[in-house]
Amino acid sequence: MDKQSCQSSGRCLQAAPEVFAWDADRLAHALPQAREWPEARLVAIARDCPAMAIVLVDDAGSEVDPYA
Numbered sequence: 001m002d003k004q005s006c007q008s009s010g011r012c013l014q015a016a017p018e019v020f021a022w023d024a025d026r027l028a029h030a031l032p033q034a035r036e037w038p039e040a041r042l043v044a045i046a047r048d049c050p051a052m053a054i055v056l057v058d059d060a061g062s063e064v065d066p067y068a
């Protein structure tokens with residue numbers, strides 16, 4: 001998660017409140033259980049983020065481009 005880019009739209013929390021939460025500054029962050037979620041669902045949520053603030057990383061630690 002690129003918290004500095006988060007615009008606090010709340011879209012990710014609406015889509016997956018089990019996976020995303022607000023911090024004290026009302027910036028979204030991903031919870032550890034995000035690792036258990038299907039990649040396709042996380043990709044869809046990342047694409048819906050107006051700030052492109054959701055950074056997806058695969059098991060090898062490489063960044064996943066949600067628009068690829």
Ligand code: SF4
Binds near residue numbers: 006013028051053054
């Ligand atoms: S969808 Fe993006 S901009 Fe909106 S709260 Fe989540 S991370 Fe922040």
